[in-house]
Amino acid sequence: MQTSNGGPPIAERFHPRVEADIAVKVLLPGRAVMARARDVSMAGLFLLAHPGDSQRQLTLALPLPGDREIVTTCTIRRREANGVALEFGELDWDDLIALARFLHPRLP
Numbered sequence: 001m002q003t004s005n006g007g008p009p010i011a012e013r014f015h016p017r018v019e020a021d022i023a024v025k026v027l028l029p030g031r032a033v034m035a036r037a038r039d040v041s042m043a044g045l046f047l048l049a050h051p052g053d054s055q056r057q058l059t060l061a062l063p064l065p066g067d068r069e070i071v072t073t074c075t076i077r078r079r080e081a082n083g084v085a086l087e088f089g090e091l092d093w094d095d096l097i098a099l100a101r102f103l104h105p106r107l108p
Helices: 093-106
Strands: 018-028 031-040 044-047 057-063 069-080 083-088
Touching: 018 044, 018 093, 031 057, 031 093, 044 057, 044 069, 069 093
Parallel strands: none
Antiparallel strands: 018 031, 018 057, 031 044, 044 083, 057 069, 069 083
């Protein structure tokens, strides 16, 4: 963690983010709601949507272009005016490799 001028601690990111305007399905009981992911990393994504204030977790289906669809439960880590930052739950090896295949060519 870092601090800036005695302010609150700021956590450093371990995984770089890449811009990714991807349609994501938020899986709710009995239905799926479409939303957009602004960016994605190996650890999570930023969802341009506003889940209810009481929700702490969401189940997402993230279709990776030209590859598989990743379905995982995510934890809401931060809420902002334009959406929420989500941390992926457990991903199996196939999902991790597919996510790495998607991210690798887009990294700076």
